[in-house]
Amino acid sequence: MVALLKVPMRLALLALLGLTVTARPATWSLATRGLVEDPTQDPFYQPPEGFENEAPGAILRTRNVISSFFGLIPNPVEAHQILYRTTAVDGSAISTVTTIFKPWVPKTDRFVSFHTAYDSASINCTPSYQYQLGTPQTSLIASVEMIIIEIYLAMGYIVASPDYEGPDAAFGPGHLEGMGVLDGMRAVSNYHKKLGLDSASPMIVGAGYSGGAIATGWAASLHPTYAPELNVKGWVAGGTPANLTGTLVFIDDTPFSGFIPAAIVGLSAPSAYGAELTPVIDSIITENGREKLDFAATQCAVADLVGFFDQSLFDTDIQTLGAGILQEPTIAKVLADNTMGVDPNDTPTVPMFMYHATQDEIIPYSDADVLVDTWCSRGASVKFTTLEAGGHATSEIIGLPDAISFVKTAFEGKTESGCSRDSKLTDSLNPLALGLNLEPLLVQLVHALTMLGDQDSEMAQNLSVLDKTVST
Template sequence: MYSRLPVWTAILAVLLAVLPTAFSRPTRRAEDPTTDPFYQPPAGFESQSPGTILRERQVNASFFGFIPDPVDAYQLLYRTTAVNGSAIATATTIFKPKSPKTDRFVSFHTAYDSSSPTCNPSYQYQLGVEQTGLISSVERLIIQVYLEKGYIVSSSDYEGPDAAFAAGRIEGMGVLDSMRAVSNYHEKLGLSSDSPAIVGTGYSGGAIATGWAAALHASYAPELNVKGWAQGGTPSNLTGTLLLLDDSPFSGFIPPAIDGLSKPSAYGAEVTPLIERIITEKGREALEFASTHCAVADLGNFFSQSLFSTEFQTLGPALLDDPTIQSVLNDNILGTKSDETPTVPVFVYHATYDEIIPYDDADRMVTSWCGNGASVAFTTYKSGGHATTEVIALPAVVEFVEAAFNGTVEEGCSEDTELDSLLDPLALGVSLEPLLVALLDALDVAGEKDANVQRDVRAWETTVPLQGV
């Protein structure tokens, strides 16, 4: 086990130095989504169109739960759609900088990777909230990069009201409907029209939401003025991802994925009866744990376990051969249907040695999309692992976002390989150097090719001073 206190102390010092301290905010105390009435849609909401705003409020945004963020922050509860087409409601958080661009916004899809509503970004982003979702906490620094560049940023609870983690279709529709909701909120945000330009971006679990939003854009929400999508470390084939994760330092992602796919808004009607037939007591405890904890706790609790063993469910490794499971997993493969192809430019990036998400699956997704006429720029990172690539690729992602807004992304498909794992702290400009330095400090935690993460993932929960602050 190794100490990270100096790293996070440095990060907090950077934030306190670059953020102003004078601000006024509402005094409402944040409340867990499982009990907060804000998240309960009003009677009759089912008759509203997707993207309709059902509730709104201003909130206290923060870094790591205790450093106030002096931007205006709003939350919208909006109507969206379950996998079976029924109406559900979820929330998005909107961050508005002091001098925003008024014709566009960024849709940022954080990787909260949990089947517990307590881990929803809309809750974790608020002041005074215990930071049980480490990934979202670190990715707030990336949101701040876009805010410093003048973009309004929306970050949705795209997994829906019951946290259907890994269910790509519900996540994609959740993203698209959050874009609709923000567009409907244009007057209060000071946006110049109800059809602002939008670029969507997300990494890892957030790339599930991004990839499926890109795939469903043309059929589900064609009126949205989306200019581009940027997605990295994409879990484009859940079967391949589950096989790579099992019995690894990252096997803790599997229970929330199974639990998420089993949620009522996802595939509960199909999957729950099967689970009830095959689950063991240990398996039931695993799903119950996943349904009430965030990714950090899941990783520590299920470290290097095989969730396909008969200790958890009676089918053992044959679980993936079950027709019901196969049907659900096949329904969540990106690139299998020609009518689910992105119609605006996409930037895809992935590490060759990604130890969490198979590189080959992302490569097949890109090949399929390109074969169906999409414009995809695919960058392969030869150095680093899953966590490090998100930070190393950030300047390229920001560059793509700005090019997409400006309409200067080249059409067609292209491939590029990056060999260098070094990142210039000035890559995003002098004004953003402190934030990039903070991200690089966080990156030190992972080590070369994420070796530290692989050696002792359980240390995240016990050494990062973000739990219970």
């Protein structure tokens, strides 16, 4: 954990040294809007009366913001935020925010939709809040992934990063997250004139890793039926949690079990499955279990990992059904509904690149492997790269050059149809993999993520130390 805490200073130095490869024009200036304590106190996040009557993706409110590196150093790019109308699991109207970053010399016919892995059921961890200057940086994952956004910006892409979990920070429900992504794309397209985009139908590529791949995978699945008018050219998903049940069982009673209470809170949110799931949870949860859920509802990912470190959901000290919780009818149905590839109608119709490490210690490789086979059997075009070395965090780096190459190829319309598979046998990365001009950014990303250690086991050790420190 000490290593993790060094990351903000490294990135602050990066920004101070001017290595962000985007220059600030003479007309650029800082806004003076004061930052509120959390999004619940910010009127911008509250939808106007009657917003339910607007179409999904409709713009409800806009503003300019100052984005930053780890809340400390202003990021000298133009940044906008849009409050837009999207859709809850039950089909009702909800609203959420997307943050748009515009480089100074943008490509005006396209944008990247980047789905950061905020992996939390707390509204304070939403990207739109964490990206702003002066925000307490409690969502470390989103902060680190800001460097990936910088890489896309350096390539001239406008980048939109939606709060795809919606107003309740519903972590886990794929349909809600997928619709949040697609409606965010609609909102950016509707905002095209302000952004200088050439048309209301710009080319789009969506990308996300880990928790962000839940949103990406479901957006790809729902695109043909929910938002077929969007000019999506491709999707990139790495470390994909294709099966929530498989992921739950895989990380239970491990250093990463802290994601489980956050997902329970997220799935039980009013905009997700709260009406069905909350009564069941209330009937089986113990006092200790309730404390764990209440904690997860207010914390970001790192704190969640510490708060439920090496604990098991199946412990009757947490809930009274023990191992039988997965067979409880309502819970079983919710988990089944959030398994990618179950419904044949939810099959991507534009090219997709997926990558996953066989030794991923958080998201099971086998579930992603099955999903690829399922989608390919239904006619999808998927390129799947298996990473034979490295763990979950390091794989985000190892797969990044291929992911960015795929984004470029998708925008050029040169992706191949059909399915293909390949493997990478190394966990090393050439710092020049993205080109000389992007080397500083890639090096900083490597520092931020690979310090987790071989197969990311060092992260588990650091969390163990921190857990003992907190407990004493």
